[in-house]
Amino acid sequence: MFHSLAELVQQAQARALPLWEIILEGEIKLSDEPRSVIWNRMRQRLEVMRRSTGQGLEAPLHSLSGLTRGSAHRFWNWLESGAQPLSGPLLSRAIARALSVSETNACMGCIVATPTAGASGILPALLFTLQEQRGFSDEQLIQALFTAGGVGVVILHRAHVSGAAGGCQAETGSAAAMTAAAIVELMGGSPAQASHAAAIALKNMLGLVCDPIGGLVEAPCTKRNAAGVAQALVAADLALAGVESLIPADEVIDAMRRIGNHMDESLRETAEGGLAATPTAQQLTQQIWSKSHEF
C-alpha cells in the first residue's frame, strides 16, 4: 500500500483530507471489500483493545513463568489511592493501561498486536486514556487506528517490526511512532505534524535492543511498553506545538532498519545479550528452564 510517510502526507494535503481517510481508502482498494466491512473489522479490534487495557487493572495478573506479577494492578491501586504521580494524570493512567495490556499478553489473554504482541500496550493505552480524559468518541478512536496502521504499514515496507529482526526499537519504537502520529491527528494536528511526531518518537527510541529474560515476551517488555507511552506523548506534544523533526520520518525509519541490521544477534530476541545476559536474568532463566523440563 504506502511506501513512505512523505507520500501519505502529500496525498492528504493535496486532497485536504486527514491521513486516516487516505489510509482507509488505500485499504478499501487493497482488500476490495466495502468500507463498512473494513470499518467494522477495526471496531472489533478496538473492542479487544479496550478489554485488554482493563484486565490487568481489575486483578493482579500472574504469568506461567512467574516473571509477571501484577504490576498493572499495583500501579492502578496506587493511583486510585489518591497518589499524586509525578507524570500527571494523563501519562500515569496511560502507563497503567500499557502495563495492563502487556501483562494480559504475558498471561495468555487476548490482545491486538500493534504492531506486535510484545509492543501491544502502547497504542491502546494512549487511545483509551485520551478518550477518558478528553472525551473522544469510539469513531474517533477508530480513525486514529487507521492513522496508526498507515504509519505501521510504511515501517513494515521500509524496515522491520519484530525484535528478532530489528531489536526493541522495531517493536516498541514502531508502536510509539504509530501512536504519536495517531494521537496528533486525534488532537487536531495536521498530517505533516503527525508525520513529525512519528519521526520524533522513533528517533528517541533508536538503538533499543531486544533482550528479554529467558526469551519470554515479559521482562523488560512490560516496562518498555510503559516507557513507549511516554515517548509517544513527548513526541506528540512537540509536534502539536509546531516543533519539527530535522530528519524526515522516512529517513528515520530507514536509519532504524540499518541500526537493526548492525545489531549483534545476541541483542535481537535471542536472550543471549543485554539484560538477558545479566547474572540475575540467568538465574531466573534457570528457574524457568527447570520448570520447562517437567514435560
Add this chain to the structure above:
Amino acid sequence: MSANRPISVFDVIGPVMVGPSSSHTAGAVRLGLIARAALGEPPVQAQLSLHGSFARTGRGHGTHLALVAGLLGLSPSDERIRHSLHLAEEAGLQVTFDTIDLGEEAHPNSVLIHVQGPTQSLSLGGASIGGGLVEVTQLQGYRVHFSGELDTLILIADDQPGTVNTISGWLAGHQINIATLRVKRNERGGQAIMILETDQPLPIPLTQGLESLPWVHWARTIPRIKE
C-alpha cells in the same frame, strides 16, 4: 513476517491473538488446528514432541497449551487456550509431551505431532515461522510444504498417469479454483502425496467422494485458518 501478499493495516493493527508470542503461541495453535483437520476426527490421544526454542521456552510461552488448544479446535484468539489441558481432559483427549532433537536443519520453533482418533492416526511435523505464520514440513511420513493460509486439499494416492487431471477436473466441477499444486512421490513405493491450495473453501463431502476412488488412499481438507 513474509505473507506473500500486499501489506494491510490489519497486519500492524492485528492479529487479534492470545499472547504472549505470535510465534510461540498463535503459531502453535495453528499447527494444532492443522493436525486436527488432517486427522479428520476428534483426537483421543496425542504425543507432542517439542524441538529447539519450542522445547526451551515453550512452557513459559504456553506453547504446550497452545498446541493442545489447536488439537481441540480452539482459535488463536480464544482465551480458553490457557485452560486447554483441563479442556482436553474433559474432551477425553490424552496428551503426553516430550522434547526431541530434529537436527540443525529444523526451524527452532518445530514440533512433531503424533495424534490418534477413534479410527485414524496421523503424524505431522511443522514449524512456527513468525508472526503467527506456520509451515507444515512432514505429513504421514512425506516431506511437504504448506502453510494453512489457504484452503488446502491433501491426497495420498497411487502414483499413476492421469491423477492430477482427474482431481483438477473434479475441483473445476465444483467451481473451485486451484491456487497452487504440488505432487511429491514417496521414495519407498508407488504412492504420491498431492497438495492443492484453493481459493474457495472445500466442502467435506468432496473429500469423501475423492476417498471413494480406488486409487485414492487418503484425502483431507484443511480449512483456511481464520483469526
